[in-house]
Amino acid sequence: MSKDKILTEALSLFASRGYEGATLSELASRVGMKKASIYSHYKNKEEIFWAVIDCAYQEEIAKLSTGMKEVQHLAFRERLHNMMDQHVHFYKENDENANLWRRMTLFPPQDFKEGLKAKLLEYEQQFNEMLEQDLDRAIQSGEIREVNRDTGLAMINCILDGLFVEYSYYDDEEFNKRVEAVKVMTWRAFLPAGKEAE
Numbered sequence: 001m002s003k004d005k006i007l008t009e010a011l012s013l014f015a016s017r018g019y020e021g022a023t024l025s026e027l028a029s030r031v032g033m034k035k036a037s038i039y040s041h042y043k044n045k046e047e048i049f050w051a052v053i054d055c056a057y058q059e060e061i062a063k064l065s066t067g068m069k070e071v072q073h074l075a076f077r078e079r080l081h082n083m084m085d086q087h088v089h090f091y092k093e094n095d096e097n098a099n100l101w102r103r104m105t106l107f108p109p110q111d112f113k114e115g116l117k118a119k120l121l122e123y124e125q126q127f128n129e130m131l132e133q134d135l136d137r138a139i140q141s142g143e144i145r146e147v148n149r150d151t152g153l154a155m156i157n158c159i160l161d162g163l164f165v166e167y168s169y170y171d172d173e174e175f176n177k178r179v180e181a182v183k184v185m186t187w188r189a190f191l192p193a194g195k196e197a198e
Contacts, residue, residue, distance in 0.1 A: 064127065
């Protein structure tokens with residue numbers, strides 16, 4: 001139980017203050033134990049940090065996987081838009097996981113930059129594996145044109161990354177307009193030749 005409590009409070013600290021701004025003394029105070037007691041669970045702050053990152057990563061992958069499975073019965077267009085909405089919802093969330101990912105993506109601690117990049121690429125790889133199945137199924141059913149898989153995946157990832165950055169600059173009304181515009185143009189890119197976008 002103490003280990004879970006340490007990770008919960010560490011997530012809050014890292015999300016709000018970053019790695020450098022979080023101290024083990026404050027973490028111990030929040031958990032309700034002496035600083036020395038933390039070392040019986042973790043050897044140092046860095047080990048706690050990576051445990052927090054791993055937990056946050058696993059949670060988001062699980063949410064995405066569940067969300068995509070829940071809409072498998074829908075047409076590809078709806079599945080694609082739902083997946084975009086899942087990411088947009090995450091960008092808008094003000095919970096600890098979302099705040100942690102924002103901070104670690106945009107302002108990674110210099111010492112952990114490469115490790116965080118590897119973790120984000122791991123997330124992208126798992127996301128791509130889920131999305132590949134959707135693309136293949138939609139191509140086989142004739143819902144979308146025959147597209148190069150890598151090109152399609154790269155386009156969707158670039159769009160999602162672009163929306164992530166855009167959310168930092170625009171108010172909700174303007175951002176939502178951009179999300180809807182992206183949905184329209186993305187669908188047009190996938191439409192079979194001769195079909196008109198609705």
